Amino acid sequence: xxxxxxxxxxxxxxxxxxxxxxxxxxxxxxxxxxxxxxxxxxxxxxxxxxxxxxxxxxxxxxxxxxxxxxxxxxxxxxxxxxxxxxxxxxxxxxxxxxxxxxxxxxxxxxxxxxxxxxxxxxxxxxxxxxxxxxxxxxxxxxxxxxxxxxxxxxxxxxxxxxxxxxxxxxxxxxxxxxxxxxxxxxxxxxxxxxxxxxxxxxxxxxxxxxxxxxxxxxxxx
Numbered sequence: 001x002x003x004x005x006x007x008x009x010x011x012x013x014x015x016x017x018x019x020x021x022x023x024x025x026x027x028x029x030x031x032x033x034x035x036x037x038x039x040x041x042x043x044x045x046x047x048x049x050x051x052x053x054x055x056x057x058x059x060x061x062x063x064x065x066x067x068x069x070x071x072x073x074x075x076x077x078x079x080x081x082x083x084x085x086x087x088x089x090x091x092x093x094x095x096x097x098x099x100x101x102x103x104x105x106x107x108x109x110x111x112x113x114x115x116x117x118x119x120x121x122x123x124x125x126x127x128x129x130x131x132x133x134x135x136x137x138x139x140x141x142x143x144x145x146x147x148x149x150x151x152x153x154x155x156x157x158x159x160x161x162x163x164x165x166x167x168x169x170x171x172x173x174x175x176x177x178x179x180x181x182x183x184x185x186x187x188x189x190x191x192x193x194x195x196x197x198x199x200x201x202x203x204x205x206x207x208x209x210x211x212x213x214x215x216x217x218x219x220x221x
Contacts, residue, residue: 007055008130015131018168019110022141025107025161026148027099034157041164042072052171056077061171068167076160081087084153097148106141113137131168137163 018041046069048187051071053061117133139162147159 007051010151011048011051011182014044015134018044018138019134021113022138025143026102026141031084031153034154035077038157039073042068043204046073047167049171102148106144110137134163135169169217
């Protein structure tokens with residue numbers, strides 16, 4: 001069996017795992033489970049980036065893989081765990097739409113993503129071009145999770161999952177972004193987390209809850 005064929009098959013398996021994790025995130029209510037799934041998503045991204053780096057011979061992708069491991073598997077999940085324990089929101093989070101309906105909408109978004117990715121996949125020359133559809137599906141599912149959750153923390157996790165999908169799409173279509181851009185994004189994410197942490201504590205002090213419907217009610221008043 002040709003090595004490139006094996007690499008492609010493993011990459012397809014990792015992409016499928018990423019999609020399954022995205023669906024699992026849609027179906028989970030507990031914030032702590034969402035953070036665990038987000039860490040697993042980062043681990044799959046790390047493995048896929050490492051494999052693409054090995055098959056393409058691009059040294060920059062090894063640095064991207066290391067950055068993914070450090071930031072998305074270790075640092076961000078740890079910060080999120082600390083944050084939810086300090087805020088006391090590690091348990092169930094309410095959804096705006098019930099889970100079965102959300103899953104059906106998610107399935108429709110996956111079909112749409114695969115249709116949208118077909119012309120892009122034909123133009124791409126990378127060995128990961130067949131996973132572009134999955135990358136777009138991960139982005140759409142993360143966005144769906146963002147708009148169907150009430151808690152601010154779970155919406156932030158959805159935003160981070162969407163960024164994972166964008167990173168996977170970049171790797172699938174063009175072998176990743178320039179390293180300087182990735183470092184800038186990583187720095188922006190960390191700074192954003194510190195700001196969001198302060199923001200969450202302010203919401204908690206004012207409303208004794210992180211449910212965004214409280215702020216909507218205040219706006220109506």
